[in-house]
Amino acid sequence: MSRFPAILGRLLKATALTSVVGGASLASYSYAHDKLENDSAIKDKLPAIIKELPPLPSREALIKRLGPTISEKFGTTKKENEFSASDAQIKYDLIIIGGGATGTGCAVDATTRGLNVLLLEKNDFASGTSSKSTKMAHGGVRYLEKAFWELSKAQLDLVIEALNERSSMLENAPHLSSVLPIMIPVYKWWEVPYMYVGCKAYDFFAGSQNLKSSYILSPSSAIAAAPMLKADNLVSALVYHDGSFNDSRMNVALALTAIKDGATVLNYMEVKQLLKTDDNKVKGVRVVDSETGNEYLVGADAVINATGPKSDTILDMDHDVKGVAPALPLNTPRMVVPSGGVHVMLPDYYCPKDLGLLDPSTSDGRVMFFLPWQGRVLAGTTDTPLKKVPDSPIPSEEEIRDILKELQPYIKFEVKREDVLSAWCGIRPLVKDPRKVPKDGTTQDLVRNHLIHQTDSGLITISGGKWTTYREMAQETIDTVIEKFPELKTNNSKKIALKPCQTKRYKLYGAEFFDRTLAARLAQEYQVPSELAEHLAAYYGDKAGLVLELYKKDEANQLPVGLASDNVKPSYNNFQYPFTVAELKYSIANEYTRHPIDFLARRTRLAMLDAKVGLEAVDGVVKVMGEELNWDNDHKEKVKKETEEFIKYMGIYENTSCFIEDQKH
Structure with missing residues (x-):
């Protein structure tokens, strides 16, 4: 703590001597993350487009690794819930429950060290919070402000940790992430030096991993960069830089990376x-396959x-x-303090194409982002305390309108409710040590980062944190x-000495042979529209060629998923989003897509980009998936209804409740 004021003093002196004016053209901010690429020389030979590759194990092959089913081994000799660790048929070094960012991050970390890992996800990868983030790899500017005002080393450490991990995300998955400049409009003169020092401090604490230097814009330059911005009383604007990424695609990449490296990962x-065991130690799980009902x-x-x-x-x-889970939650100190965070998707005219906007102080004191993402504008987030964790949270109409209300003071034209293309709610799991008794419902014991907790039975729980720090959370968990x-060090199933953590600079699935010319070379090689080539390169990285091999194989595969119904002539130009039947078939065969929602909301982001269009695409997706997975008519009708119900609550209609109890997905 004693060093913090001195560090702040040196920073203030440094920023006082620095004059940075935004003279660089915004056009220089490309999709590429040039800070982390080796740009010292242009390589003579580009990596070849991958056109064929041995497939990852099928879901059926992965399930076989679990051994015989309970019915095959025990028949009816044992009742449900009477099993113990001694009944396990197959043994792994490590079982991970949960297939979100942290769980799949742990799987990659443990597998690359040499452990034999099984990961089990109740629904789909990223089906919860991990697909509903603000899509930012960031250090947290608001935590930095708190660190300054409170002279808090703990808050500062949170920022520095996240800034370091931001660099790893951008380097390890360059196809899924990019640098994004973010503008802070300033309407009071006294705020200019305050904001400027804050932005330069953000750069300073990023150190050698700073993405680009922050700078000041004049009012005219700010309006030129963001024509939709209100000019009344605008005195300046600050621009700093953070990372933007595709969260559910990152989650899937982590799962596929773990499988590639030998883990058994199942949704x-x-x-x-x-x-x-007899002495109450957790040494395994009883797990049920939701599709077949088989138990292992x-x-x-x-x-x-x-x-x-x-x-x-x-x-x-x-x-x-x-x-076994009790019929009702136990009356014990709880670890998770849930909060609902709502985001909305708006048309692209609400924000510049390559420049985000930040409202540093909303009416209730929160920070609000308005960010370009996937050709649309992502706005959020709210922060609504919840008494319990809902299975399927949905955004309330009040929260949607609160976001639009916060945007209106910055925009020249009317912000309309009918412009909302989609909306969703994610649960932010603030955590507290469950060994401590709650103090009258206060939040003073909340952990602002993450918490690793071991119970007397040996169960390790990791919770809290945020997407940006998933890798470090995983590393700390596996270290623990x-x-x-x-x-595990000497008696693991592979009988090998474990390696130290390998993930700080470890390319995820799709990144190993990815380079920034890939989209252009795909367009040339396959003679497809540049929009389609850019989309596939950004979603699949060096595996994009595998999708286009399917695309060229059959004219029917070139059909957009939104038009994939009977008696419709294939035409790419009839559908405004670049999601084709080829991509759907690839995701089924290679990315463990098992439900239409997996594809529409997570493998692609169609439902989140435009819920109405996503709803219109349900029939085509169900048709193709039914053919590929041999669904009967009853199952097709069942998943169709589930998918339509899911998408209908994504901001298309006004919602009055905060969640739906009976939704499965």
Whole structure:
């Protein structure tokens, strides 16, 4: 703490001597993250377009790794919930429950160290909070402000940690992430030096990993960069830089990376019981395949609970001597303090194409972002305390209108409710140590970053944090597992010495042979529209050629998913989004897509970009998936209704409640 004022003093002196005016053209900010690329020389030979590749194991092959089903092994000799760790049929070094950012991050970290890993996700990868973020890899400017005003080293450490991890995200998945300049309009003269020092401090604490220097814009330059911005009383604008990324695609890339490296990673597998030893140690799970109803008993030396907002559900199972969830949540100190965060998607004319806007102080004191994302504008987020964690949170009409209300003071034209293309709600899991008794509902014991907690049974729970720090959270979690379970160092299933963490500079699936010329070369090679080539390069990285091989194989594969119904002539130009049947078939065969929502909301972002168009595409997606996965008519009708119900609550209609109890996806 004693060094902090001195550091701040040196920073203020440095910024006082620095004069930075935004003379650089905004056009110089390309999609590329040039800070982290090796630009010292142009390489003579570009990586070849990947046109064929041995496939990853199928879902059926991964499930076989779980051993025989309970019915195959035990028949009806044992009742449900009477199983223990000694009944496990297959043993892993580590089982991870939860397939969001943290869970899949842990799987990549543990697998690359040499552990034999099983990850189980109840629904789909990124089906919860991990697909509903603000899509930013950032250090947190508001935490930096708090650090200054409170002279808090803890707050400053949060910022520095996140800034370091921001760099790793941009480097490890360059196809899914990019640098984004963000403008802060200033309407009071006294705020100019204050904002300027804050932006330069953000640069300073990023150190050598600073993306680009922040700078000041004159009012005329700010309006030129953002013509929709109100000019009344505008005195200046500050521009700083952060990262933008595709969250659910990043989550899928993590899952695929872990599988590529040898992990067994499965979605739609629900943990129904924690398997315990006679001395109450968690050493496995009973898991059910949601698609077939088959159940499996799998053992492990260690089990990680990485279920985010649902952490308390697994902790409740751990409280039971049989490892079974109680009928009602236990009356014990809770780990997760849930908060709902709503985002809305707006047309592209609400924000410049390559420049975000930040409202640093909304009417209730929050920070609000308005960011270009996937050709649209992402606005949010709200922060609504919740009494419990809903299975399927949805945005309320009040929250949607609150976001539009905050945007209106900055925009020249009327901000209209009918311009909302989609809206969604994610659960932010603030955490507190469950060993501490709550103090009258106060939040003073909340952990602002993340928390790793081990129960007496040995169950490791990791919760809290944010997308930007997922990798470090995973590293700390696996470090803790290895420390708490030393037998893993020498007695793991592979009988090898474990490596140290490998993930700081580890390319994710799709990034290894990716380069910034890929989209142009794809357009040349396959003679497809540049929009389609750019989309595939940005979603699939060096695997984009595999999608286009399917695309050229059959004229029917070139049909946009929104038009993939009977008696419709294939025409790319009839559909405004670059999502084709080829991409759908690729995602089914290579990305473990099992439900139309997986494709419409997570493998692609169509439902989030435009819920009405996503709704119109349901029939075509169900038709193709039914053919590829051999669905009967009853199942096709079932998933169609589930998908339509899901999308209808994404801001298309006015919602009055904050969640729906009975939604599954």
